[in-house]
Amino acid sequence: MDIKLVPMEDYQQIHRLRDYSFPKKYEGARRADFHYWIEHSTTLGAYDKEKIVGQILVLPLNMMVHGVQYKMGGLGFVATYPEYRGRGVIKMLMKRALKEMRQNGQWISVLAPYSVSFYRYFGWELFFDKLHYTIPIEAFPNFGRQSDNVKRFSFEWMNDEIFGEIRQFHNNHILGCNGGMIRNKAWWQRIERREPESHFIAYYNNENKIAGYLRYEIKDLLFHIKDFYAEGIDAEQAIWRFITSHKASVEKIIGATSVASHFGFQFDQPQFKREITQDVMVRVVDAFEFMKCYPWGEIQQRLFIRLQDPICPWNEHLFQIGSGGHVSIMDEDKVEDQYVLHLSINLFSAMMVGYLSVKDVLPLSGKKIAERTALNWQKALPVSFPAFFEYF
Known part of the structure; x- marks a missing residue:
């Protein structure tokens, strides 16, 4: 299976796969709209020889997080033909999509899930109660x-x-x-x-x-x-x-x-x-770059966070957030565990956009931290619930 950017001559294959995989065939203005986004998105196809058997579109969008505007990858139109399901096609497409978003400076991504558990596996998490x-x-x-x-x-x-x-x-x-x-x-x-x-x-x-x-x-x-x-x-x-x-x-x-x-x-x-x-999910694509732009609150002492992200290994580091919100990567053995917040990329993403608080994520993280450390994290994070009403 070959995963690559879809060239213009294969756009009609994207239309056919979308029409087969989703409930209603696009016609007229809706078809024209979909074609526009095929042309202007990061459109990825999984090829079996010359045939596209799976696809993902990453729409180039912009999202506000606590007053900071981020380039955002809107993930949509994820599909495979039924005879190719169970072969890891979507996993390959998702990994490539995340690499493309990182390369394009899209430090955060949003999608509307057909299955929450499915997309949680890839690092996305719920972030809005509508x-x-x-x-x-x-x-x-x-x-x-x-x-x-x-x-x-x-x-x-x-x-x-x-x-x-x-x-x-x-x-x-x-x-x-x-x-x-x-x-x-x-x-x-x-x-x-x-x-x-x-x-x-x-x-x-x-x-x-x-x-x-x-x-x-x-x-x-x-x-x-x-x-x-x-x-x-x-x-x-x-x-x-x-x-x-x-x-x-x-x-x-x-x-x-x-x-x-x-x-x-x-x-x-x-x-x-x-x-x-709960019909939208969020994921931080590149934690280091995301935190560099983040509007940190009061940082009284250095903060440390260790992320688990098996899909995106570039996020699996021990990060330090210092005075003025300066972010750096630390050696793993330099900090005692009680001063380190251990989070999956899912929990980290939901916390950083304001959906979950520090108190919410601590019981889910599976690791205890010093009370003072937890308090410092609470002071460092802005408090504002997110709201997201768009669909793609």
Whole structure:
């Protein structure tokens, strides 16, 4: 089996494998969108002679981690033909994908798993608890009546000026959100191709500056919230007033947010259906480079961490984090074990993005450390739960 970057003349093989392996064949705009990402991603194929029998796409994306923007590899469209399963094809593809991400400076990676245990084997870990909500008409929020400055358009009836403001507002907002993904022009085009029936509103504050936006669809008596971003309570309530103004034509509001958002707390009737899913996983690809960019907090004494990562041997070191967040690799026998935090790459990844705390990972690590060491690690790590809403 030969693992290599897929040349242009084999792109149609990627389409065929995707169409065979996933539930619905791509056609029209969706097929065009997929072809764009074949061309612009690190597209890897497993070849049996001239035939592609397995594939992985690593999309070139950008992600915020505690205020730092990282190049991120979005792993998607992982597939093999059934007659080639059980031969280690995906393992070879995953290892090559990780090497390619490292070479491309993508120190972190995100994927949507079809099997959590499968991707845990390769070092990815859960990092976001998503709250899906269904609000029946009797529980629609009521924030009074007033005339709000909102402007509406859709992909079908486009307003380029307002759409430009929304795109800029979105990324400015994400810059301050842990775990969020920056959307470039190509990503917005992807959303348009995949969800062409989307409508938008932009909310403007008293200074006539955009302070929030909503992307939504209305279908089968459902008001489906796709994006909801607001700066401050005034913007949030104004957007909810717009949503509930559709009360005569919809029966339910559905959407998703972060479990950490305390969603619905300010509603008159906050008792409605909620469901939690865990459908994205994260992995640090290169721990040394990732930690060099990391926004460390208070480092009172040197920190030491030993990582276990059998898939990526370049991560299997004893690392020291010193004053100012300076990261270096240490000799294994230089530090007593009680001062070293021992973690798998899975736990390390979830901890560094804020999903797990030091107290969370210690019982899972299997090794005890000095109480003072644990306290120093707690002070050194930023505290902010991640939220990630994109799919690829």
